[in-house]
Amino acid sequence: MEGMEEKKSKVILHGMWASTYSKRVEIALKLKGISYEYVEEDLKNKTESLIQLNPVHKKIPLLVHDGKPVAEPLVILDYIDETWKNSPPFYPEDPYERAQVRFWVSYINQQVFEVMGRVMLQEGEAQTKSVKEARERFEVLEDGLKKHFPNKTIRGNDDVGLLDIIIIASFGVHKAIHEAIGVETIDPLNTPTLYNWIERLQQLPVIKEVQVPHDRLVTFLQKYRQEHLQQAAKA
Incomplete structure (x- = not known):
């Protein structure tokens, strides 16, 4: 029923x-x-x-x-x-693991995503300062992922939970952002855990279904940034 x-x-x-x-x-x-x-x-x-x-x-x-x-x-x-209680569940069963998922989701939303918004819409010294801050926060996230999720596997949909959804939706576009504004914050050298996490998620068919075309997104981000900078200059 x-x-x-x-x-x-x-x-x-x-x-x-x-x-x-x-x-x-x-x-x-x-x-x-x-x-x-x-x-x-x-x-x-x-x-x-x-x-x-x-x-x-x-x-x-x-x-x-x-x-x-x-x-x-x-x-x-x-x-x-x-x-919809069918698989995959978005949270792990263990209370401590659930707490860690909630903590790092909150960190991404409140700390990393916020500063990346500033990087996108600033220029000059203000942007340089925000880029430095963003890289520091990505380093914290990198260390947190390595420490609290050392055995993370991504082979199929059943391995995807809330933290994965937030990571791929928020940072799966990092290459488009790099091309659009010339700033790189996620790379194999400085954030290898996060970078590889994203790469593995992007191989899943369910993620490919909702991915935005790279070139279309780059064009959109460039236009969005330019419009914001023009409005800020008039203010």
């Missing part, structure tokens, strides 16, 4: 093709084998559905399950994992 109910459920994802936050949810849905309808949002002209269903933040991604909206990326990922 439970399986029949899941098959009948309707899932809609409001997202944006270049958003790493949207990619997190897309990957999660694909991993769980959940069929869904995708609504591409123009962030400068959002649909009425998005605004009405997410009145607090009016942001993507937004998951709508049988008419019920669920907002905020991590909240959505937990909702997916708790609603």
Whole structure:
């Protein structure tokens, strides 16, 4: 009966093709084998559905399950994992291992992702300072991955959990960022664990399904950066 109910459920994802936050949810849905309808949002002209269903933040991604909206990326990922309990589970069974996953996901979101946003949208001395800070934070992440996940294997979908989703969605585009702005923060020499982690995830068919074309993303990032710098210059 439970399986029949899941098959009948309707899932809609409001997202944006270049958003790493949207990619997190897309990957999660694909991993769980959940069929869904995708609504591409123009962030400068959002649909009425998005605004009405997410009145607090009016942001993507937004998951709508049988008419019920669920907002905020991590909240959505937990909702997916708790609603569809089939493999793969997004968290390990061991409480300490779960705590480590939550800690490093939080570190990526609050520390690494934040500084990378500054690197993307700055220039000159400000960017140089942020690049140095970003590399320091990536080194901390590198050490954390080596220390707390020394036996990590990635052979198939069952090896992919929440931390993997966050890593590949956030940093799987690092080569496009490097080409777009000329700054490299993840490489085999300085962050080999993280670099290889990303490379192994990118070989999985489920990840390839949602990957954005490299050239299209580079063009988008260059345009986005240029528009931001022009607006900042006028302010």
